[in-house]
Amino acid sequence: ESQLNPNYNFENFIEGDSNRLARSASMAVSNKPGGTSFNPLLIYGGVGLGKTHLGQAIGVRIKERYPEKTVLYISAEKFTQQFIDSVKANTRNDFIHFYQMIDVLIVDDVQFLSGKSGTQDVFFHIFNHLHQNGKQVILTSDKAPVDMQDIEQRLLSRFKWGLSAELVAPDFETRVSILQSKMFRDGVEIPEEIVEYIAKNIKTNVRELEGVLISLIAQASFNRKEFTLSLTKQIVDKFVKNTKKEVSIDYIQKVVSKYFEMDVTTLQSKTRKRHIVQARQLAMYFAKRMTKASLASIGSQIGSRDHATVLHACKTVDNLTETDKQFRKYVDELTKKLTF
Ligand code: ADP
Ligand code: MG
Incomplete structure (x- = not known):
């Protein structure tokens, strides 16, 4: 295989x-x-x-x-x-x-x-x-x-x-060519104005470019509608909103605290209680995975810790996800909550 x-x-x-x-x-x-x-x-x-x-x-x-x-x-x-x-x-x-x-x-x-x-x-x-x-x-x-x-x-x-x-992210002309080649493959014709609207608004991810196109084709054919600019705008809006919901370290801390039913201040506190330490380590782990922040900056935002603590947290989470089923479940569920 x-x-x-x-x-x-x-x-x-x-x-x-x-x-x-x-x-x-x-x-x-x-x-x-x-x-x-x-x-x-x-x-x-x-x-x-x-x-x-x-x-x-x-x-x-x-x-x-x-x-x-x-x-x-x-x-x-x-x-x-x-x-x-x-x-x-x-x-x-x-x-x-x-x-x-x-x-x-x-x-x-x-x-x-x-x-x-x-x-x-x-x-x-x-x-x-x-x-x-x-x-x-x-x-x-x-x-x-x-x-x-x-x-x-x-x-x-x-x-x-x-x-x-x-x-790197494709420029406007390349985005238009990508859309056109997918349209050609699917045998659909879409007005230039609409193709350009999509290419202008979806900039950083080719998968999203395809997603908008697929959605548009599906909705237009399902409703026997024309490819209109207003339908396109609706679809593009949905995608753009999703990407704009950028994950911040604050947001990660909120989601993780809520998941473990504790306050953000508890998550950041100096306590060594195991479930709180784990929640904090998970927050650090997701901050490293989902943001561009440095280890030092993650540490300072999650309870004033240093970069070595964050590094250790990431390693611990990695190890536990490999060995501990329950922990793996936490990671999976939190990943879902943080990405949708
Ligand atoms: P990555 O692995 O970097 O996350 P993928 O290879 O899965 O991205 O690409 C996402 C989607 O975009 C795929 O469906 C892929 O075919 C399409 N894609 C990306 N770049 C191009 C390109 N230059 N031309 C045509 N399709 C592309
Ligand atoms: Mg890939």
């Missing part, structure tokens, strides 16, 4: 200034896997900018050109889960051997490995084996290597060996 999805390919990936380097490096790697200096190729950037699409497109293209090669696409999260399972089942060596046999390994969202030292360790060994044998590794991440936290130095330095290419 290669986990490749042929719907993500280079043909339907629209080129623009925002992705030119990442796209051309991806194509170079697809044409000569393991044979360029782009090894590993690391593609990084924000949510919905095409990291998974490009990672998949590389795999799909290599499989077309080199059917004999073993290509595997996997999310870092799934990789972690497989590793944990293999440890439990006493099949750690099989796990490692399986990965060492692969010709092209694509690991999506490597930031997920942060704080997971056991998984990082095994990945380090797999990476070295593949690299030494001229096999191609492709990584994606929501951060540049310099900004990755809780990833071991030796692994980070490997990430920087090849090429790191950033994906």
Whole structure:
């Protein structure tokens, strides 16, 4: 099972200034896997900018050109889960051997490995084996290597060996082209004025761009309506409101306190009571995951703690989510509350 999805390919990936380097490096790697200096190729950037699409497109293209090669696409999260399972089942060596046999390994969202030292360790060994044998590794991440936290130095330095290419938000023309190509694929025609309205208002996330288009097509056909500007505005408004509901550290503290039925002041207090400490650690963990604030700034806003305390909180939460089912449930439920 290669986990490749042929719907993500280079043909339907629209080129623009925002992705030119990442796209051309991806194509170079697809044409000569393991044979360029782009090894590993690391593609990084924000949510919905095409990291998974490009990672998949590389795999799909290599499989077309080199059917004999073993290509595997996997999310870092799934990789972690497989590793944990293999440890439990006493099949750690099989796990490692399986990965060492692969010709092209694509690991999506490597930031997920942060704080997971056991998984990082095994990945380090797999990476070295593949690299030494001229096999191609492709990584994606929501951060540049310099900004990755809780990833071991030796692994980070490997990430920087090849090429790191950033994906940024597409400019207006590229957003219009992306919309047009999706319309063409779906065989719908939408007035230019409406396409431009969408492109003007949805700026930072291609997935949202698609979301508006899908919604618009669905609603227009369901109601047998024309594609009107007023319907478009309604839909765009919904999306824009969602993104504007930016998560602040204050908001995170409110949601976490409410979830554990305590006041924000209790959550920030100096007490060592276990359930309060846990709530505070969770607030710090989400602040790090969902905001751009530094560890020091998170610490000062959540009960005047220092950056080391925040770092420790993040590690503790990571460890507990891996080992403690109840705790995992807290994290999952809080994630839902914070993201909707
Ligand atoms: P990420 O992994 O960075 O969060 P994805 O790769 O899942 O983002 O992309 C989000 C959606 O936007 C996907 O459906 C993808 O096909 C689409 N997309 C992103 N960039 C482009 C592009 N340049 N051209 C066409 N579609 C794109
Ligand atoms: Mg992705």
